[in-house]
Amino acid sequence: MTKITTALFATLATVAISGAPMRADAEVQPGMAGHGWPNHFDTCFTSSFALMRNSCAGTVGSTHLLIVPIATNAGTYHPVARATGNGSNGGTDCQGIATNSSGGGVSFTQVVATTSSSAVQQLSLGTVVVPSGGVLHFECHLAQGGGQLINIER
Amino acid sequence: MKVGFLLAGLFLSAMVFWLLHESGARSAWEATTPPGAVAAARTVDSAGRTSERIVSPPPALAVIASSDHAPPPGDAELSSDDQRAHLQAWFAGERTDTAWAVASQRALHDDFERFASADARPRDIECRSSLCRIVLTLSSPEAGSRFMESWLHERSWTGPGFVATQDTSPGGDPRSSMIVFLGRPGTELPYAQ
Numbered sequence: 001m002t003k004i005t006t007a008l009f010a011t012l013a014t015v016a017i018s019g020a021p022m023r024a025d026a027e028v029q030p031g032m033a034g035h036g037w038p039n040h041f042d043t044c045f046t047s048s049f050a051l052m053r054n055s056c057a058g059t060v061g062s063t064h065l066l067i068v069p070i071a072t073n074a075g076t077y078h079p080v081a082r083a084t085g086n087g088s089n090g091g092t093d094c095q096g097i098a099t100n101s102s103g104g105g106v107s108f109t110q111v112v113a114t115t116s117s118s119a120v121q122q123l124s125l126g127t128v129v130v131p132s133g134g135v136l137h138f139e140c141h142l143a144q145g146g147g148q149l150i151n152i153e154r
Numbered sequence: 155m156k157v158g159f160l161l162a163g164l165f166l167s168a169m170v171f172w173l174l175h176e177s178g179a180r181s182a183w184e185a186t187t188p189p190g191a192v193a194a195a196r197t198v199d200s201a202g203r204t205s206e207r208i209v210s211p212p213p214a215l216a217v218i219a220s221s222d223h224a225p226p227p228g229d230a231e232l233s234s235d236d237q238r239a240h241l242q243a244w245f246a247g248e249r250t251d252t253a254w255a256v257a258s259q260r261a262l263h264d265d266f267e268r269f270a271s272a273d274a275r276p277r278d279i280e281c282r283s284s285l286c287r288i289v290l291t292l293s294s295p296e297a298g299s300r301f302m303e304s305w306l307h308e309r310s311w312t313g314p315g316f317v318a319t320q321d322t323s324p325g326g327d328p329r330s331s332m333i334v335f336l337g338r339p340g341t342e343l344p345y346a347q
Contacts, residue, residue, distance in 0.1 A: 037307065065307060076347065097306060103299045104319035104332075105234030110339060111312040126314055127342050131234055139307065 031149035034068035051150045058144030060089045069137040079125050082150040087118030090143030096125050101133040238318040240346035241335045248282035255281035265310045274301035288334040298332040313339040
C-alpha cells in the first residue's frame with residue numbers, strides 16, 4: 001500500500017508542477033522608477049530603496065499621482081501592484097494603461113485601491129492589452145501622509 | 155523495491171505530461187473559454203455592491219467568441235481596429251440590464267462632462283449589461299488624446315476600458331470621433347485574444 005501511495009504521490013506531484021502557470025517573463029518595476037504628474041519633479045515623492053512614498057501631509061482623501069512606465073512587448077498582461085495606504089485615513093489606488101504608437105488606441109485596467117493600512121497590499125489590476133509598438137505604464141494615486149507604491153509586476 | 159515504484163510513478167507522470175502537451179488540451183480549453191465569462195462571475199456595481207451573478211455572453215456572441223479567440227494565421231497580434239470591432243460586436247449582442255444601465259449612463263455622463271470642452275465632448279453614452287459605449291466628438295485626434303489622458307488621471311468610473319479613434323463620426327460628420335468601451339467595475343473587458 002505504501003509503495004502504491006509513493007508512486008501515486010510522485011505522479012500527482014509531477015502533474016501538478018507541470019500544470020502550474022509559467023511566469024518566466026514576469027517583470028518587476030520598482031515604485032522609485034516613477035515620476036509625478038502634472039509636476040514631473042513632485043517633491044512630495046520620496047524614495048526608500050525600491051519604493052516611492054507620498055511624504056506630504058494633506059487633507060483626508062488627497063493624493064499625489066505617480067506615473068510608472070514599464071518596458072514590455074506586445075501582448076496581454078495581468079499586472080499586480082504592491083502598495084500601502086497611509087496607515088490612518090487614506091488609501092492608494094493604481095491602474096494600468098497601454099497606448100498604441102499613435103496614441104489613438106488605449107487599453108486600461110480597472111482602478112484598484114488599498115485600504116488605509118500601512119501593510120503592503122497586493123492589487124490585482126486585471127487585464128491590459130499592449131498592441132504591437134505600444135507602451136505600458138501605471139498610474140497610482142498615493143495617499144497623503146505616507147501612501148506608498150512598492151513595485152509593479154506585469 | 156520502493157525506488158522501483160517511485161521510478162514507475164515518475165515514468166507514468168512523464169507520460170501524462172507529454173500527453174497533456176501534445177494534445178494541446180490546455181490551449182484548446184483556453185481558446186474556447188469566453189474571456190469575460192469567468193471574470194464577470196463576480197461583479198461589482200457602480201455603488202460598490204458585490205454580486206455573484208454570472209454574466210454570460212449573449213447567445214448570439216458564442217460564435218464570435220469562439221472564432222475570434224484563435225489568433226489569425228500569421229498575425230498573432232490584433233490591431234486596435236480588430237479589438238474595437240470585437241467589442242462593438244459584443245456590445246451589440248448584449249441584453250440590457252435596465253437598472254444598471256440607467257444608473258451607469260448617468261454616472262458616466264457626469265464623469266465625462268467634467269472634462270468636456272469645445273474640442274472634445276461626449277456625444278452618445280449607452281450601457282447594456284456589462285459594457286458601456288461612449289462616443290466622443292473631437293475637433294482633432296490630438297484633442298481626443300488630451301481628453302482621455304485627463305479623464306484617466308481623475309476618473310470616477312473604476313471599471314476597465316478600451317479606446318479607439320475613428321476617422322469620421324457615425325452619420326457622416328467629418329469631425330474625428332473616439333469610441334470608448336467601459337466594463338462594469340470589478341469585471342474584465344471581453345477582449346479578443
